[in-house]
Amino acid sequence: MSNKEIVYTVRVEFGDCDPAGIVWFPNFFRWIDAASRHFFHQCGVPRWEETTKTLGVIGTPLVDTHTRFVKTASYGDTLEIAVRIAEWREKSFVQAYRVTRGADPILECEEVRIFGGKREDGSLRALPVPPSIRALCE
Amino acid sequence: MSNKEIVYTVRVEFGDCDPAGIVWFPNFFRWIDAASRHFFHQCGVPRWEETTKTLGVIGTPLVDTHTRFVKTASYGDTLEIAVRIAEWREKSFVQAYRVTRGADPILECEEVRIFGGKREDGSLRALPVPPSIRALCE
Amino acid sequence: MSNKEIVYTVRVEFGDCDPAGIVWFPNFFRWIDAASRHFFHQCGVPRWEETTKTLGVIGTPLVDTHTRFVKTASYGDTLEIAVRIAEWREKSFVQAYRVTRGADPILECEEVRIFGGKREDGSLRALPVPPSIRALCE
Amino acid sequence: MSNKEIVYTVRVEFGDCDPAGIVWFPNFFRWIDAASRHFFHQCGVPRWEETTKTLGVIGTPLVDTHTRFVKTASYGDTLEIAVRIAEWREKSFVQAYRVTRGADPILECEEVRIFGGKREDGSLRALPVPPSIRALCE
Numbered sequence: 001m002s003n004k005e006i007v008y009t010v011r012v013e014f015g016d017c018d019p020a021g022i023v024w025f026p027n028f029f030r031w032i033d034a035a036s037r038h039f040f041h042q043c044g045v046p047r048w049e050e051t052t053k054t055l056g057v058i059g060t061p062l063v064d065t066h067t068r069f070v071k072t073a074s075y076g077d078t079l080e081i082a083v084r085i086a087e088w089r090e091k092s093f094v095q096a097y098r099v100t101r102g103a104d105p106i107l108e109c110e111e112v113r114i115f116g117g118k119r120e121d122g123s124l125r126a127l128p129v130p131p132s133i134r135a136l137c138e
Numbered sequence: 139m140s141n142k143e144i145v146y147t148v149r150v151e152f153g154d155c156d157p158a159g160i161v162w163f164p165n166f167f168r169w170i171d172a173a174s175r176h177f178f179h180q181c182g183v184p185r186w187e188e189t190t191k192t193l194g195v196i197g198t199p200l201v202d203t204h205t206r207f208v209k210t211a212s213y214g215d216t217l218e219i220a221v222r223i224a225e226w227r228e229k230s231f232v233q234a235y236r237v238t239r240g241a242d243p244i245l246e247c248e249e250v251r252i253f254g255g256k257r258e259d260g261s262l263r264a265l266p267v268p269p270s271i272r273a274l275c276e
Numbered sequence: 277m278s279n280k281e282i283v284y285t286v287r288v289e290f291g292d293c294d295p296a297g298i299v300w301f302p303n304f305f306r307w308i309d310a311a312s313r314h315f316f317h318q319c320g321v322p323r324w325e326e327t328t329k330t331l332g333v334i335g336t337p338l339v340d341t342h343t344r345f346v347k348t349a350s351y352g353d354t355l356e357i358a359v360r361i362a363e364w365r366e367k368s369f370v371q372a373y374r375v376t377r378g379a380d381p382i383l384e385c386e387e388v389r390i391f392g393g394k395r396e397d398g399s400l401r402a403l404p405v406p407p408s409i410r411a412l413c414e
Numbered sequence: 415m416s417n418k419e420i421v422y423t424v425r426v427e428f429g430d431c432d433p434a435g436i437v438w439f440p441n442f443f444r445w446i447d448a449a450s451r452h453f454f455h456q457c458g459v460p461r462w463e464e465t466t467k468t469l470g471v472i473g474t475p476l477v478d479t480h481t482r483f484v485k486t487a488s489y490g491d492t493l494e495i496a497v498r499i500a501e502w503r504e505k506s507f508v509q510a511y512r513v514t515r516g517a518d519p520i521l522e523c524e525e526v527r528i529f530g531g532k533r534e535d536g537s538l539r540a541l542p543v544p545p546s547i548r549a550l551c552e
Contacts, residue, residue, distance in 0.1 A: 013447070013448040013451065014294060014448070014462070014473070015300045015448065017294065017295045018290060018291055018294070019186070019187075019290065019294070019295060020196045020197050020295075021295045021463070022199070022262070024171070024291045025171065025200045026164050026165075026167035026168045026171060027164075029167050030164045030429060033163065033427070033429050034425075034427040034429065037427065041490075048428070049157075049435070059428070061163075061207070061210070062163045062207055064204075064205065064207065065203070065205050066203070066205075067202070067203050067204075068201070068202050069200055069201055072262050075295075076461060122159075149310075151309070151310040152310070152324070152335070152432060153440065155432060155433045156431065156432070156433070157431045157434075157435045157489075158433075159325070159433045171291050172287075172289040172290070179352075185351075185352065186290070187297070213323075214323065294473075295462070295463075295473075296462070296475070297536075298475070298538070301447065301475075302443035302444045302447060303440075305443050309439065334434045335433075337436070337439075340480075340481065341439075341480070341481050342478075342479070342480045342481075343478065343480075345475070345477055348475070348537075348538050398435075399486070400436070400486050
């Protein structure tokens, strides 16, 4: 397990909310994806355009997500998303998120992601976790 | 378990895709949420504005989602989302989705949702599953 | 002026609406962009990946939009977006949209778009309108 | 013309970009709408739930937008959106936006918005500009 935990901050906007006046849940996944990329950026991992050239890594596509929603949020709220790598596997990794508003828990999420490469035919495959990226993130 | 399975069809658009040229995953949750509402609509459940008045039900907020992504999709694809209620509980239900592109499996998702009511203070609570809605959906 | 007018149909979903219960306006631009691409697709213009190789055209970036909102829409509505090319210029074109719900006018939009190419440094430039594409669309 | 100009800051994320690697334009309208609300919030205008009760104002629906896109943006960019009220009319106002990335102009936008109220039948109408809100914003 990695010790690094990096926080990404989100302002909830009016347009992020649905007719019930609460955040429409797909928006949480927008922010989680941004928090995932922010984690790598803060660790020093270059843009995916660059890793495409150097490592064949086009990004970190999602393979599996399990998310539990605890409390609702609405516009005007500021959310903090604490991100860490919970587990490194050979060809994937588990990225974990805790979303809070002050002391309130909002949601918890664990994802399995891969470092994706493209085959000749354009389809996606899981590359072995690049040691250079793992070293930056631990 | 309910026998009803209702299919919602999605056209993937250019703007649904990310710089890697594949669907950006939060968009799948947009479509899953639309497929959820479409299921209730096809079963004859009225708009949430109406159920708010008649049953105190403002909608079906998500409590838990577990989603496995199998193949990627891109713009020009037509996806079918087969939706059913996998389980009725006292104060929640499990809604299940299978997303396919022709014979290709794209993703599978199981959600726990509630029939949400609002407390005096505006916070959300799970109502007992309304028998009238359950009867429409079985 | 071109004679071709091609209609793109949109179902408005719950999540497309804001706390006021009406479509949150950026979603109209999602649909307009999809209707723009749909127009070219129906005219027989290939995917942008292909035109990137054959013509250097990566897509049709927006340069200018002028949009007038007439009536609101909400979930459950079906909208029709009628699209045409109102004018061809040397290095740009005007694409025009009329969005209706049955007999109700919802919005009108005129855009200036270009056929975009990429310079060596990755920046975007307007290419002369490719005669082969214009011929397909007239 | 008002003198107040309030800046809203945006981080462009990976998922905000399209297969061409640049911001997909409807996302600019997401940010512009957030910058509009941010302007009112910074001026001391309460949440729309409150103004619904006190003034009958449910929000500031868009009537007209004219937007010119100058340069593209991509993920990793930080954008500043400078917002002001360019003109007050009897039943509407013009809100103007200048989006920049450092010294680079990205886009310019002028909107006509109204203070929206709901009729008995749920349809929207333009209210006279509330003097209390105008006073806060000047």
